[in-house]
Amino acid sequence: DDSDPMRPTTTRLSRVWHQDERHNECLRNLLEKAPAPSVSGPGSRMWHWPEELLAAERLDCGPASASAAGYAFPLLFGAHSYGVLLVSRPRSGVFAQEVHHLLEELCQRVARTLYLARRHSRLVETSRALQRGLLPPRLTRIPGIDATIVYEPAGEGINAGGDFYDVFQVEDERWYFALGDVCGTGPEAASLTSLARHAVRLLAREHYPLPPILDRLNRAMIEESTSGRFMTLLCGELVPRTDGGALLTLVCAGHVPPLRLRSDGTVQVVASPQLLLGVVDEVDYYTESVELAPGDSLLCVTDGVTERRHGARLLDDNSGLAGLLASCTGLTANAMAERVRRAVHAFSDDPPVDDMALLVLQAHAR
Numbered sequence: 305d306d307s308d309p310m311r312p313t314t315t316r317l318s319r320v321w322h323q324d325e326r327h328n329e330c331l332r333n334l335l336e337k338a339p340a341p342s343v344s345g346p347g348s349r350m351w352h353w354p355e356e357l358l359a360a361e362r363l364d365c366g367p368a369s370a371s372a373a374g375y376a377f378p379l380l381f382g383a384h385s386y387g388v389l390l391v392s393r394p395r396s397g398v399f400a401q402e403v404h405h406l407l408e409e410l411c412q413r414v415a416r417t418l419y420l421a422r423r424h425s426r427l428v429e430t431s432r433a434l435q436r437g438l439l440p441p442r443l444t445r446i447p448g449i450d451a452t453i454v455y456e457p458a459g460e461g462i463n464a465g466g467d468f469y470d471v472f473q474v475e476d477e478r479w480y481f482a483l484g485d486v487c488g489t490g491p492e493a494a495s496l497t498s499l500a501r502h503a504v505r506l507l508a509r510e511h512y513p514l515p516p517i518l519d520r521l522n523r524a525m526i527e528e529s530t531s532g533r534f535m536t537l538l539c540g541e542l543v544p545r546t547d548g549g550a551l552l553t554l555v556c557a558g559h560v561p562p563l564r565l566r567s568d569g570t571v572q573v574v575a576s577p578q579l580l581l582g583v584v585d586e587v588d589y590y591t592e593s594v595e596l597a598p599g600d601s602l603l604c605v606t607d608g609v610t611e612r613r614h615g616a617r618l619l620d621d622n623s624g625l626a627g628l629l630a631s632c633t634g635l636t637a638n639a640m641a642e643r644v645r646r647a648v649h650a651f652s653d654d655p656p657v658d659d660m661a662l663l664v665l666q667a668h669a670r
Contacts, residue, residue, distance in 0.1 A: 485535065
């Protein structure tokens, strides 16, 4: 418990080491029966072996003299206590002054390392919890359509924000999907991520068409952001057809254009990039219609996929993503998403430096 350094801390035996390792277990048995030293304050202190315990156990792993003593070095860093290091010599508890100072410095460094490790773990967990709150808990099932998402934040999860996605139902026969990328990371980027996802949901369920949705989101971003952050967004409406397939209506605001894979292996770019969000007040967004015939697939990605780097090369150089998608002909939506994910990781030995999100929508084949 590191919440209060001056409060007496309940300790438990964690590690034991004897200069003759054959005695490690014997020494552990002895110390587990001995009273634990106090760690209620800074500074090392003498710690005496309990004479009656040594005599009763008749153990040969303790000091040669029952009156010998050791030193207890508390593991303290600032306002945090992490236990105590107990050190004793076989025949005498006396240490040379330089050894004593060395042990004190060692304990200070150990305590500082523990403090930083715990703080880092808490930051990571807080960030992951925030990130989970920015994303939908599950994908909505769409009749006649298989939907698969891959989402992998870069790094160790310390910064929330970045890429996001959403798939949700508006009416009995209409669904919306969104894939976006907020510039930067950290709390402000995360706040814009949350603003975008919830604004799209709210306005879509109030029956706003796609261009007014993006127009209102664009103005809200400019009003809310004080650091000039911007966002790319691919937003679409999907209406399944009774005879198979679906009709899509898309707006691509500065985002990576989606690719359609036909059942014959043909790959096409199906939307034109328009101005990204958060840059200028007045933007005239327009929609584009795309048909998914039975067996067709739509691949939507963020730039963590297309801009995956290996030296001076990018994954999407020379239409690399389109070629990768063409190789997925005949695969299910899940298999297609997994092949793209693996290709992104295999493109370079270096770990990804940007978040990756990809969405596959595949119309059931007849």
